[in-house]
Amino acid sequence: MKRLLVANRGEIAVRIIRAARDLGISTVAVHSTADTDTRHVRLADTAVEIGPPPAGKSYLVADAVLEAARSAGADAVHPGYGFLSERAGFAAAVADAGLVFVGPAADVIDQMGDKVRARQVAAAAGVPTVPGTPGGVDDVDAAVRAAAEIGYPIMLKAAAGGGGRGIRVVEDEAALRAAFPAASREAASAFGDGRMYLERFVRRARHVEVQVLGDGTDAVHLFERECSLQRRRQKMVEEALAPGIDAGVREAMTAAAVRLAREVGYASAGTAEFLVDDENHEFFFIEMNTRIQVEHPTTELVTGVDLVAEQLRIAAGEPLRHAQADIAARGCALEFRVCAEDPARGFLPAPGQVGRVVLPAGPWVRVDTWLEPDVTVPPFYDSLLAKVVVWGEDRETAVRRSRRALAEFAVEGVPTTAGLFTEILGQPWFAAGEFHTGTLEQWWSEREEAAR
């Protein structure tokens, strides 16, 4: 690998270019006409314009990216996250063009990106998934039999339905017997199909994900990240390691992720997402993300492993450089996603002209960003401005240092979510590490209510 094309923009393009340069690999940036004068373009050894501003006409056009790779003489392509990163067809096209795709093989992306097939892989690897009926059940006795195997509480939903319509949660057999007939009748009249799915309902769920590295033969884990603090399914704060699980769950979950990676012959960095029931600490595999993730720096700070550099080494054909026993996690790392959104206006996206920029630094504070003074934040892409990532020898130290770092952060010209994080750090549930996927939205709506 001599020349790497980075098929992305923003902070992750900057991050990848830096890792490549650290390894002595030259870099090719691609950019839309909206990103001509941006940091990733200037940082790369060479840059190729690939189209007009909307991503659908530039960053998402596989042929334009491949043509850029050819014209700039690249021998490898790193897709970053988002855009083309989890499109099996793109990975295959890169390989067909005789270039190295920095990520797993196209068929693995395909397999792990499909929920049904990923569940089959999990079953083969002995990894638990959320228990439920594979198909619909059509009468109450069948439902009761299925529920006895699945375990209560149970979520009932129309087999033919979509979204959240008509979902009922039942606590026990009596409640199931009472609820099933009406639910089934409603489903029949709404969808013309009265069959119902049954699935275990997790009242308080944490989203915990395990980072893995594989070389196609072997796989190791780099512990887990806690990603439950989300708003509208967008993660806002992540941390490594997860404060809400004990050593036993950690050991079982990380081992499960390694089995999954081995099962599919995974080659690259990947993340196995799990849902953890906060009440009984049972965990279930949800899906695998076959790309580098936004929150990867938290893992890097606690393990000392450069995940992007390892991706590049693996793609170049090197075997894993770390034995499992050599990978240790030390301290606590927190990541705050600072976005150009206005919390006071319902998190309205806020592109615009930036003025002054002050980024935090200092001991154990890392900022991954594309921000510079006087840049324009375009309306065409995601709102992520910067990731403030903070390490501490323990969680309390990391939290205290995060307060300091976030107070230093200043961007003029566009509203950001930075101020909100200082508030979150002050919440008792955050300090105690006691939160789940619903906590942040609940806190926010209560805060809005109180402000009225």
Place this chain on the structure above:
Amino acid sequence: MPRHEVVSPIPGVFYRRPDPDSDPFATEGQTVGADDTVCLVEVMKSFHQVHAGAAGKVVEFLVENEDVVDAGQAVAVIEAG
């Protein structure tokens, strides 16, 4: 007849349809209510509905589907009635 300009409150990419396979929200000559959605503007991967703002007949659209619009830019004209 008062002329009403429908203005995009945000910058982004302008869409006439809810998704590529659907019919446009409104066509020229069509009568709309003040609260009817006449277009979408995509900003930072989120979609915002733009309402007519006045009841009446759609006279014309001032921008093409998938054009880039600025905040405050007029995107359509309605003959309020």
